[in-house]
Amino acid sequence: MSGSTQGHFVSQLKRHYSLYTGGFIGFVVMLAILEQMGVPNVMLGYIFLGATVLLYAGIGILSRTSDVAEYYVAGRRVPALFNGMATAADWMSAASFIGLAGTLYLSGYDGLAFVLGWTGGFCLVALLLAPYLRKFGQFTIPDFLGARYGGNLPRSIGVFAAILCSFTYVIAQIYGVGLIVSRFTGLEFGVGVFVGLGSILLCSFLGGMRAVTWTQVAQYVILIVAYMIPVIWLSVKHTGNPVPQVAYGYVLEKVTAREQALNDPVTPDGAREAEVRAIFTQKQETAEARLKTLATGGDVWLAEEKGRVIRAAAELKVRPGADSAAVAAADRAVAEFPADVAAARAAWKKAADAAKAKAAPIPAHAEPFIGQNEAESDNKRKNFLALVLCLMVGTAALPHILTRFYTTPSVGEARQSVFWSLLFITLLYITVPALAVLAKYDVYTLLVGSSFSELPSWVSAWAAVDKTLMSVTDINMDGIVQLAEITMGGDLIMLATPEISGLPYVVTALVAAGGLAAALSTADGLLLTIANALSHDVYFKMVDPHASTARRLMISKGLLLVVAVSAAYVTSLKPGDILLLVGVAFSLAASAFFPALVLGVFWKRANKAGAVVGMVGGLGVCMYYMYTTYPFFGVNAPLWWGINPISGGIFGMAAGFAGVIVGSLLTASPDKEMQELVDHVRYPNPKGDIKTGAA
Amino acid sequence: MQSTEKQRQYWKKNLRLTGMLLAIWFVATFVVGWFARDLQSLTFLGFPLPFYMGAQGALLIYVAVVGYYAWRMDRLDREYAAQEGER
Numbered sequence: 001m002s003g004s005t006q007g008h009f010v011s012q013l014k015r016h017y018s019l020y021t022g023g024f025i026g027f028v029v030m031l032a033i034l035e036q037m038g039v040p041n042v043m044l045g046y047i048f049l050g051a052t053v054l055l056y057a058g059i060g061i062l063s064r065t066s067d068v069a070e071y072y073v074a075g076r077r078v079p080a081l082f083n084g085m086a087t088a089a090d091w092m093s094a095a096s097f098i099g100l101a102g103t104l105y106l107s108g109y110d111g112l113a114f115v116l117g118w119t120g121g122f123c124l125v126a127l128l129l130a131p132y133l134r135k136f137g138q139f140t141i142p143d144f145l146g147a148r149y150g151g152n153l154p155r156s157i158g159v160f161a162a163i164l165c166s167f168t169y170v171i172a173q174i175y176g177v178g179l180i181v182s183r184f185t186g187l188e189f190g191v192g193v194f195v196g197l198g199s200i201l202l203c204s205f206l207g208g209m210r211a212v213t214w215t216q217v218a219q220y221v222i223l224i225v226a227y228m229i230p231v232i233w234l235s236v237k238h239t240g241n242p243v244p245q246v247a248y249g250y251v252l253e254k255v256t257a258r259e260q261a262l263n264d265p266v267t268p269d270g271a272r273e274a275e276v277r278a279i280f281t282q283k284q285e286t287a288e289a290r291l292k293t294l295a296t297g298g299d300v301w302l303a304e305e306k307g308r309v310i311r312a313a314a315e316l317k318v319r320p321g322a323d324s325a326a327v328a329a330a331d332r333a334v335a336e337f338p339a340d341v342a343a344a345r346a347a348w349k350k351a352a353d354a355a356k357a358k359a360a361p362i363p364a365h366a367e368p369f370i371g372q373n374e375a376e377s378d379n380k381r382k383n384f385l386a387l388v389l390c391l392m393v394g395t396a397a398l399p400h401i402l403t404r405f406y407t408t409p410s411v412g413e414a415r416q417s418v419f420w421s422l423l424f425i426t427l428l429y430i431t432v433p434a435l436a437v438l439a440k441y442d443v444y445t446l447l448v449g450s451s452f453s454e455l456p457s458w459v460s461a462w463a464a465v466d467k468t469l470m471s472v473t474d475i476n477m478d479g480i481v482q483l484a485e486i487t488m489g490g491d492l493i494m495l496a497t498p499e500i501s502g503l504p505y506v507v508t509a510l511v512a513a514g515g516l517a518a519a520l521s522t523a524d525g526l527l528l529t530i531a532n533a534l535s536h537d538v539y540f541k542m543v544d545p546h547a548s549t550a551r552r553l554m555i556s557k558g559l560l561l562v563v564a565v566s567a568a569y570v571t572s573l574k575p576g577d578i579l580l581l582v583g584v585a586f587s588l589a590a591s592a593f594f595p596a597l598v599l600g601v602f603w604k605r606a607n608k609a610g611a612v613v614g615m616v617g618g619l620g621v622c623m624y625y626m627y628t629t630y631p632f633f634g635v636n637a638p639l640w641w642g643i644n645p646i647s648g649g650i651f652g653m654a655a656g657f658a659g660v661i662v663g664s665l666l667t668a669s670p671d672k673e674m675q676e677l678v679d680h681v682r683y684p685n686p687k688g689d690i691k692t693g694a695a
Numbered sequence: 696m697q698s699t700e701k702q703r704q705y706w707k708k709n710l711r712l713t714g715m716l717l718a719i720w721f722v723a724t725f726v727v728g729w730f731a732r733d734l735q736s737l738t739f740l741g742f743p744l745p746f747y748m749g750a751q752g753a754l755l756i757y758v759a760v761v762g763y764y765a766w767r768m769d770r771l772d773r774e775y776a777a778q779e780g781e782r
């Protein structure tokens with residue numbers, strides 16, 4: 001393509017997307033007016049989600065294509081800036097958009113591992129992979145493994161690993177889609193999953209990477225606007241400064257002072273907290289005592305205990321002037337009494353743990369690695385750093401991100417495009433910790449100490465929607481809210497921010513649309529990666545290399561449909577929790593791809609045997625460790641060096657690097673052709689260069 | 696294709712730049728993280744320093760690292776006239 005047509009294309013894109021952004025803001029304003037006119041909230045939610053989903057489908061239809069390069073890599077003419085936006089949307093998932101603020105709210109400094117990991121990984125992408133993959137210029141990541149190491153074996157392992165980690169990750173995204181659609185429209189979860197899926201398919205089915213790219217740019221605009229508006233508002237409310245990223249340092253100081261006051265029993269607020277905590281300590285002790293007696297007493301004692309609980313409730317009812325709340329609590333204790341020993345053990349263990357957490361002093365938000373003693377704190381530090389490394393390397397190895405850098409016009413633009421990606425991603429990640437602190441300030445100063453008879457409206461509204469997200473119970477019966485009496489789910493922070501800052505419902509709908517955009521854009525990229533690995537790497541490269549273009553695309557689209565429907569089916573079974581799926585996906589990607597990809601570029605001596613050993617070894621070690629240590633699988637083997645299962649990838653990575661190096665050194669050097677390929681990807685345009693780039 | 700002296704120089708410069716930037720990345724992330732508890736008493740814009748680094752400082756450093764790499768390599772490409780032709 002000549003320079004002037006590309007220049008024309010870029011200016012055209014800029015014009016279209018500026019118009020689009022303006023139009024989107026106009027749409028939000030229009031809905032705000034509708035809200036003032038009295039249109040009900042549910043209706044606004046429907047219009048908002050419906051309009052955005054139609055928009056994505058519309059872009060998909062406009063970008064339909066039957067050209068192979070357009071379908072797989074958007075014609076390799078996506079300018080750096082726009083590829084940056086698309087990558088940012090591709091990258092930021094439902095977990096980032098909705099979950100991260102809550103993680104930071106609940107775990108303070110230690111939660112920053114996610115912020116660091118999910119941004120710092122792009123340094124590795126930029127320095128070690130993106131320009132070289134672009135120079136190589138094929139369609140998929142297994143393509144690179146196949147060409148660099150030769151033969152179908154490295155390619156097949158690559159395909160297997162790409163499908164494994166993308167499928168795990170896509171389930172987490174579709175889960176998020178189902179959650180948002182069901183919460184904001186009232187549809188059932190399963191239905192929500194398939195509605196969301198419909199829009200993903202309409203988009204990627206017709207236009208492949210080309211459609212996904214231009215949709216993702218549109219989705220980035222929506223998700224960043226949706227994140228910024230409520231946070232800026234909250235910042236103005238608490239600091240008078242519309243730049244939350246700058247303003248929240250001083251809010252953090254106030255939060256820290258407030259934490260100290262609440263932890264100090266000498267202050268009036270601290271005394272009330274101490275009172276509630278003492279009640280929780282008592283509950284913890286009761287549960288622990290029961291557990292202890294249960295271990296020796298078994299069935300017989302459990303039956304006796306049940307008798308005692310029933311008698312206590314009966315006695316309470318006949319006592320004159322008994323408190324109605326106490327009677328209700330006693331009745332609940334009877335109704336919820338565990339049926340057998342196993343259930344009792346589980347229920348009381350849970351009760352003891354929950355009470356223990358509530359009875360502990362408030363952890364300081366900004367303090368790193370809080371532990372009861374030095375060893376515990378050191379262990380937290382070790383796990384923090386391991387998680388950061390795992391997430392970074394996983395970032396630099398997830399195939400759906402790496403393929404995006406095949407779509408730029410040149411190596412130079414691939415490098416610039418990583419810069420734009422990271423800049424757009426940082427814009428959100430720099431705001432998330434600010435939101436966590438601002439929300440914490442709101443809760444600690446406005447909610448704590450308020451009276452139960454006049455709770456802020458967002459508290460009662462969300463408590464009515466979902467008890468796990470928000471519940472306040474007057475534990476010490478003083479009519480005033482104490483911090484230990486509040487139970488909050490992490491996802492609430494982002495979802496409730498518009499209401500906490502006192503914004504109209506239309507902003508809540510905007511946040512839902514933003515969350516949906518984040519989940520859909522990531523799911524789009526992942527599904528395409530899986531389908532392309534199957535159609536391009538397995539079918540075209542291994543089964544039928546002479547297949548016609550039309551046939552390749554048909555197979556591709558058919559597989560996309562099959563993969564999407566099976567992913568939606570698995571999701572509707574609600575397997576495990578989102579954080580587990582995300583952790584598994586990152587660790588698997590880090591272990592399987594990173595060593596073979598990086599050494600493939602930087603170490604000429606790396607050969608096929610090494611790559612096979614490294615990839616299989618890395619994947620094997622990582623899967624083994626996660627299978628034996630994640631409580632979900634029920635094996636519960638001891639941890640290696642105290643590293644939590646979510647960071648299991650660091651063992652896989654180590655095994656991967658060791659495997660590639662040892663395997664390569666034990667076998668013959670790669671042949672001249674391979675070495676030339678390495679030279680080819682290293683230099684942007686050397687003399688006598690070989691050609692690997694497909695159209 | 697035999698790699699020329701010019702190409703070896705280009706690659707060596709690239710490696711040196713990459714190594715240097717990776718070192719900055721490593722210090723901003725892992726060294727600061729390792730010593731987070733010891734740096735807790737220092738403050739910056741109202742933040743304790745380790746929190747600031749984790750929530751903002753390191754991120755800005757990453758952006759700078761990636762941006763500088765893109766700019767510097769672009770210049771290096773031109774110096775070595777290795778710039779890819781538009782296709």
